[in-house]
Amino acid sequence: MIRYLLQRLLWFLPSLLLISLLAFALSKSAPGDPVELRNSAGSAPIASGPAQADRLYAETARLMGLDKPAFYFSIAPAAYPDTLHLIARQDRRQTLKRLVGQYGNWPLIEAYYHSIQQAERSMAAGPSPLAGPLRDLYLQHQDGAIRARLDTMQAMLQRDSLASEKWREAVAALRNNYEDIVARPDRGALYWPDFDWKGFDNQYHNWLTGMFRGDFGTSYQDGRPVRNKIRDGLRWTLWLNIIAVLLSFGLSIPIGVWSAQRVGSRFDRSTSVLLFMLYSLPVFWIATLLQVFFTTPEYGMDWFPTAGLSELPPTAPFWERLLDQTAHIFLPVVCLTYGSLAFISRQMRGGMLQVLDQDYIRTARAKGLPERRVIWRHAFRNALFPIITLIGSVFPSILAGSVVIEVIFGIPGMGKLTVDAIFARDWPVVFAVLMMASVLTVAGLLVSDMLYAWADPRVRFQKKS
Numbered sequence: 001m002i003r004y005l006l007q008r009l010l011w012f013l014p015s016l017l018l019i020s021l022l023a024f025a026l027s028k029s030a031p032g033d034p035v036e037l038r039n040s041a042g043s044a045p046i047a048s049g050p051a052q053a054d055r056l057y058a059e060t061a062r063l064m065g066l067d068k069p070a071f072y073f074s075i076a077p078a079a080y081p082d083t084l085h086l087i088a089r090q091d092r093r094q095t096l097k098r099l100v101g102q103y104g105n106w107p108l109i110e111a112y113y114h115s116i117q118q119a120e121r122s123m124a125a126g127p128s129p130l131a132g133p134l135r136d137l138y139l140q141h142q143d144g145a146i147r148a149r150l151d152t153m154q155a156m157l158q159r160d161s162l163a164s165e166k167w168r169e170a171v172a173a174l175r176n177n178y179e180d181i182v183a184r185p186d187r188g189a190l191y192w193p194d195f196d197w198k199g200f201d202n203q204y205h206n207w208l209t210g211m212f213r214g215d216f217g218t219s220y221q222d223g224r225p226v227r228n229k230i231r232d233g234l235r236w237t238l239w240l241n242i243i244a245v246l247l248s249f250g251l252s253i254p255i256g257v258w259s260a261q262r263v264g265s266r267f268d269r270s271t272s273v274l275l276f277m278l279y280s281l282p283v284f285w286i287a288t289l290l291q292v293f294f295t296t297p298e299y300g301m302d303w304f305p306t307a308g309l310s311e312l313p314p315t316a317p318f319w320e321r322l323l324d325q326t327a328h329i330f331l332p333v334v335c336l337t338y339g340s341l342a343f344i345s346r347q348m349r350g351g352m353l354q355v356l357d358q359d360y361i362r363t364a365r366a367k368g369l370p371e372r373r374v375i376w377r378h379a380f381r382n383a384l385f386p387i388i389t390l391i392g393s394v395f396p397s398i399l400a401g402s403v404v405i406e407v408i409f410g411i412p413g414m415g416k417l418t419v420d421a422i423f424a425r426d427w428p429v430v431f432a433v434l435m436m437a438s439v440l441t442v443a444g445l446l447v448s449d450m451l452y453a454w455a456d457p458r459v460r461f462q463k464k465s
Helices: 002-029 034-043 050-063 090-103 106-122 131-139 143-159 161-183 187-191 203-212 226-261 266-280 283-294 318-356 359-366 371-382 385-400 403-408 414-423 427-455
Strands: 073-077 193-197
Touching: 002 203, 002 427, 034 050, 050 106, 073 187, 090 106, 090 131, 090 161, 090 187, 106 131, 106 161, 131 143, 143 161, 226 266, 226 318, 226 371, 226 385, 226 414, 226 427, 266 318, 283 318, 283 403, 318 371, 318 385, 318 403, 359 371, 385 427, 403 414, 414 427
Parallel strands: none
Antiparallel strands: 073 193
């Protein structure tokens, strides 16, 4: 068995590695600039000017590790340099990539970029009418747009003699460098690939090793560690979902077994109709009705708190806190449980019906064994395969939580945390939840394999010689 577990784990490792690569690629292609998202959250000081804003941006990028290469290696056209990751601002880096894709001559494009920086530094001493169109050049890669900015700056110099005396040479150098790019393109290097090894000090390696250490990064939204936010949300999600799962399986399995024993009876028909009626009711509608009728005094059934969690301090007596928390989570657990009763019980009923027609069940009955022992000792274990498959899928669902239930009842669980993070573009939280769900999915598959062998002795971990 230990050998089988090791083999399965070795098979699962490539799967987790592929999932981590996919999650990292999605995080890199997600909309928005992560540095701007972090700074806009309010944790960064307010910059007094463009130069200070650039310094703050570069400092934040360094703290986030975005000044390092993205991966262990890169395969790109030879025209692209291997040092583009050193340019801190993402929008400027994209502009340079587009210019290289158009003209291919990186040395001239680099000289043009440095001339923009030099002109900007020369204007940093005081206000300049050229600052606006000059900074626009960082984001322009089309010939018409670049020439329009250069012509605008030239017209400003002609109207302002003082500005012409200060910045005429910088603007002339800028125009000459751009004209060199257009006049001397080198597109040949765009047509053959170049392999460049970046080393282990890269963004993906640091992100993956941080995941193994339990360090999921820092939230863009409020600057808190992601693991702290997940820990706060996971606590209540685990409480709700574990109780709901235990109730779902604990009620559905006996119902399915009894229905299979009494197939076609009034009990079988009535439970089927009732459970499928419950299955057809939308959970958001039931949650709203329960909250209206059982949490407000208008209908005389103010039995449960309206929303939120227990507000008792930790110093309160244990049983008082337990009763208060039970009152808060009772209705959410009901909403999480009732919908799955029909599906699980029908799976159990179908599995039992198949097993009850087997020869060994008829043999057991012919030997005079009690019906209870025939059902629960001989038939039940062999009918568990559909249930075991469902148990394997429970692991990631326990982590994910229920967005609808958590929003309606005001529970700050994992579902609400993930949706809020998506809307806020707080990608470290989103992809940390994705990786945790992937690990739990793999763990669920492994547990299912173990339970298959427990339920049916014919399942073996190794092939016969």
